[in-house]
Amino acid sequence: MTSTAPPPALACHRLSRVYRSGIRRTAFTAVDAVSLEVPAGSAFALVGPNGAGKTTLMLMAIGLMRPTDGTATIDGRDARTSEARRGIGFVPEKFQLPRQLTGREFLRLHAALAGVDGARVTTRIDEVAVQVDLADRMDEKVGGFSKGMQQRIAIAQALLAEPRLLVLDEPTSALDPLQRRALRDTLRRVHADGCTIVLNSHNLAEVEDICDHVAILEDGRIVSSGALRDMVERTTRVRVRVRGWTDALAATLGERVTLDALHHSDGDTTFTASVPDDDAVAWIAHTVVGAGAWLFELSPSGEGLEDLFVRTIAGSGATGSAAPAPAPADAPEARP
Amino acid sequence: MIAILAIARSTVTELRRQRLLLIPIIGVVLSLLALVGALLVGGSVDLADREAEQAAWAVGAGAGIGGGLYALIVGASLVARELSDGTMLMLAARPVGRWQIVLGRVLGAAVFIVATLVVTCAVYGLVASAVSGSFAPIDEPVQALWYAIPGVLLALCVGTAFSIQGRATAAIGSAVIVSAFAAGLAAYVDAWRTEGHLRSYMTDTARDTLTPNDPFVGPVSRAMVAVMPYGVLIGHAAQEGNDREYDSSRGAAPPGSDYDPDHITVGPGGSGGFATATPLPVPGETPSSDAAAFEGPSAADLRRFAQECADNDGGASCWYAVRDAWKQKSFPARPKLYDGWELLLAWLAIPFWVAVSILLLTRRRDLA
Numbered sequence A: 001m002t003s004t005a006p007p008p009a010l011a012c013h014r015l016s017r018v019y020r021s022g023i024r025r026t027a028f029t030a031v032d033a034v035s036l037e038v039p040a041g042s043a044f045a046l047v048g049p050n051g052a053g054k055t056t057l058m059l060m061a062i063g064l065m066r067p068t069d070g071t072a073t074i075d076g077r078d079a080r081t082s083e084a085r086r087g088i089g090f091v092p093e094k095f096q097l098p099r100q101l102t103g104r105e106f107l108r109l110h111a112a113l114a115g116v117d118g119a120r121v122t123t124r125i126d127e128v129a130v131q132v133d134l135a136d137r138m139d140e141k142v143g144g145f146s147k148g149m150q151q152r153i154a155i156a157q158a159l160l161a162e163p164r165l166l167v168l169d170e171p172t173s174a175l176d177p178l179q180r181r182a183l184r185d186t187l188r189r190v191h192a193d194g195c196t197i198v199l200n201s202h203n204l205a206e207v208e209d210i211c212d213h214v215a216i217l218e219d220g221r222i223v224s225s226g227a228l229r230d231m232v233e234r235t236t237r238v239r240v241r242v243r244g245w246t247d248a249l250a251a252t253l254g255e256r257v258t259l260d261a262l263h264h265s266d267g268d269t270t271f272t273a274s275v276p277d278d279d280a281v282a283w284i285a286h287t288v289v290g291a292g293a294w295l296f297e298l299s300p301s302g303e304g305l306e307d308l309f310v311r312t313i314a315g316s317g318a319t320g321s322a323a324p325a326p327a328p329a330d331a332p333e334a335r336p
Numbered sequence B: 001m002i003a004i005l006a007i008a009r010s011t012v013t014e015l016r017r018q019r020l021l022l023i024p025i026i027g028v029v030l031s032l033l034a035l036v037g038a039l040l041v042g043g044s045v046d047l048a049d050r051e052a053e054q055a056a057w058a059v060g061a062g063a064g065i066g067g068g069l070y071a072l073i074v075g076a077s078l079v080a081r082e083l084s085d086g087t088m089l090m091l092a093a094r095p096v097g098r099w100q101i102v103l104g105r106v107l108g109a110a111v112f113i114v115a116t117l118v119v120t121c122a123v124y125g126l127v128a129s130a131v132s133g134s135f136a137p138i139d140e141p142v143q144a145l146w147y148a149i150p151g152v153l154l155a156l157c158v159g160t161a162f163s164i165q166g167r168a169t170a171a172i173g174s175a176v177i178v179s180a181f182a183a184g185l186a187a188y189v190d191a192w193r194t195e196g197h198l199r200s201y202m203t204d205t206a207r208d209t210l211t212p213n214d215p216f217v218g219p220v221s222r223a224m225v226a227v228m229p230y231g232v233l234i235g236h237a238a239q240e241g242n243d244r245e246y247d248s249s250r251g252a253a254p255p256g257s258d259y260d261p262d263h264i265t266v267g268p269g270g271s272g273g274f275a276t277a278t279p280l281p282v283p284g285e286t287p288s289s290d291a292a293a294f295e296g297p298s299a300a301d302l303r304r305f306a307q308e309c310a311d312n313d314g315g316a317s318c319w320y321a322v323r324d325a326w327k328q329k330s331f332p333a334r335p336k337l338y339d340g341w342e343l344l345l346a347w348l349a350i351p352f353w354v355a356v357s358i359l360l361l362t363r364r365r366d367l368a
Helices: A054-061 A103-114 A118-131 A147-159 A177-192 A204-210 A228-233 A247-256 A278-290 A305-318 B002-016 B019-042 B047-085 B087-092 B098-132 B136-165 B167-195 B201-209 B217-227 B230-251 B299-311 B315-330 B341-363
Strands: A010-021 A026-038 A043-047 A069-074 A088-091 A165-169 A196-200 A213-218 A221-227 A237-243 A259-265 A268-274 A294-300
Touching: A010 A054, A026 A054, A026 A069, A026 A213, A026 A221, A043 A054, A043 A204, A054 A069, A054 A165, A054 A196, A088 A147, A088 B087, A103 A118, A103 A147, A103 B002, A118 A147, A147 A165, A147 A177, A165 A177, A177 A196, A177 A204, A196 A204, A204 A228, A204 A305, A213 A228, A213 A305, A221 A228, A221 A305, A228 A305, A237 A278, A247 A259, A247 A278, A278 A294, B002 B019, B002 B098, B019 B047, B019 B098, B047 B087, B047 B098, B047 B136, B087 B098, B098 B136, B098 B341, B136 B341
Parallel strands: A043 A196, A043 A213, A088 A165, A165 A196
Antiparallel strands: A010 A026, A010 A069, A213 A221, A237 A268, A237 A294, A259 A268
16 A cells, blocks of 8 residues: 555655854754655645744755755655756745846746746746736836735746645735735645645734645744644634623533633623533533523634644743644654 | 756846946947047057057957956856845756756856957947058957957856855955956056056056066966966967067068068168167177167166157157067067967866856755
8 A cells, every 4th residue: 555655745854954153163953853744735834933944944845955964855756856846836935036037038937947848838927927917017027026026926937837846935925915815816726736735934824724734843843733624623712701600600611621711891701611522512502501691602712723823832932841743644744 | 958048048138138238338438438549649650550459459358357357247146146135046946957057057147248248349349440440450359359258258157156155265266366357467567667658558468467587577477377367368368469460570571661670770760660770789699889878678778769769750660669579589588388278278177167166056055
């Protein structure tokens, strides 16, 4: 069975990167023995605070930066070979485009380098130009583009060769809300067509919208990773607002769920509770009403990736208790 | 190959649209102004022949020096800018080797710089021909380019290699580059010391750069040449031209003159400035009885002799002949330090520095 399983779209094995600076060559470990696998066809997000090592890890993973230690493969091939990079689309975080080229010339260069069929180059350039809403600006010099337009043309070059693996480092940092939404639509579309996406973004709503797998990186180590749905669902919380709160009701609820952030105000009582499953939510409603209280609100507390992120980072920083979540068998593997 | 050509084409397009192109344009405009100025100041000088050729050689050497500087700027910014800007990341993420990126960039820049030099010199040559009424200036810049181009390409490749390595070695590279130009500067100083002025300094640059007997310039020039043969190429370009002129004029005395390089004479009146004679003493020979009381050729003699030329209306031809003869007599066994192999050296050095560039870019840990 293992012999027929497709290799992961991207895999890192104990990748490390140590920077040395100053006369004393002081060492700083940007990435510390990170291992992960991005399954083919997934949309994988790498999130973490500034300076966590996301960009460094990303660059090493696609062979653009030499690791101090460890290896990276793309579709099972050494990431540092040209062959492995065939079929990659990449938008770096910090980029400048060749200012003297027009948008069309810039894309034509990348089409040639990516090996796009000569007969299809013009058509393909027109297609991606429409996708990034720059069709009417393609004959202008890139140097005259706004920051957002430059980011879009950079995204266009990444999409140009219909990549199997799309690696995007903060691809929406310069885009306005409309453009972000358009890009999300585009990414969902290419993902639906089978393209694997690796996204590095601080915009966690965007990550939740596009990605199905996530790894949280801090201080060069992966502190949590797995399928996004599993990671968020494991910690589903509800917010409850009740009128007619009694100690008996509190005791009853406390038998099954943990009440957090209990707060009384103007006769109402609000609290949040971690719930293991949907039955627990129904049980809370039934218990409150059964106790003769009025249930004004029973809603998901809104914990999503952002809450998970904050809790994970804060937890790992303060107590070190946030151990990497056990990844399911089909999830990206994290071995911090 | 497709990748290399695509990068080269893109490089040409980028360079063509950069303000850097103003450098050769300004250069050719200044050269033309200098030519016009020489015409105006020269007055009755026999410009159609020798002066025009000298002026053309000046632009030839200028093409070498200016083109070299231009190539260094282009080369130093070629890959370094891509590395600092991050454009290299997008190129390197493509299925192309870093060697292809370097080759494509260098090839594109080389094509662009050579084309710029050729066009610059052609424009100058054509205008100079039209102004002076002689077609000699067209031929001479072509000769200059023959020697200047490998030097310019070498400068491009050296600049590229040093720019890849980063700041520390960029400083070393700059030192090498500056030293190469310092060799040229030393030649100017020598020309001034020898002749008391910088007339025809461009052509003298070559000869004096290669003057091995001068206690100051000789060692400095040799040291500079050892570091980087670039300056010598430019010098040799001009020297070659001078030698060709000299040799051709040696072959037969111009009709109607009593020109003889072994018995240069000057005196009042006469056609071509070579009429009534005061023989220039030759080392090891006894001056003729009516010779001027020279103790031997020296800078002071030359200046005095040249002044006689001028006073006696000998014209520029007389002056040059005197100077050339003095130089030949002064250094009868002058070794040919740089005979022609420097061209081969330069052409060999170009792939060497390209290989260095590829190696440096390949060994770079990161491209960001």
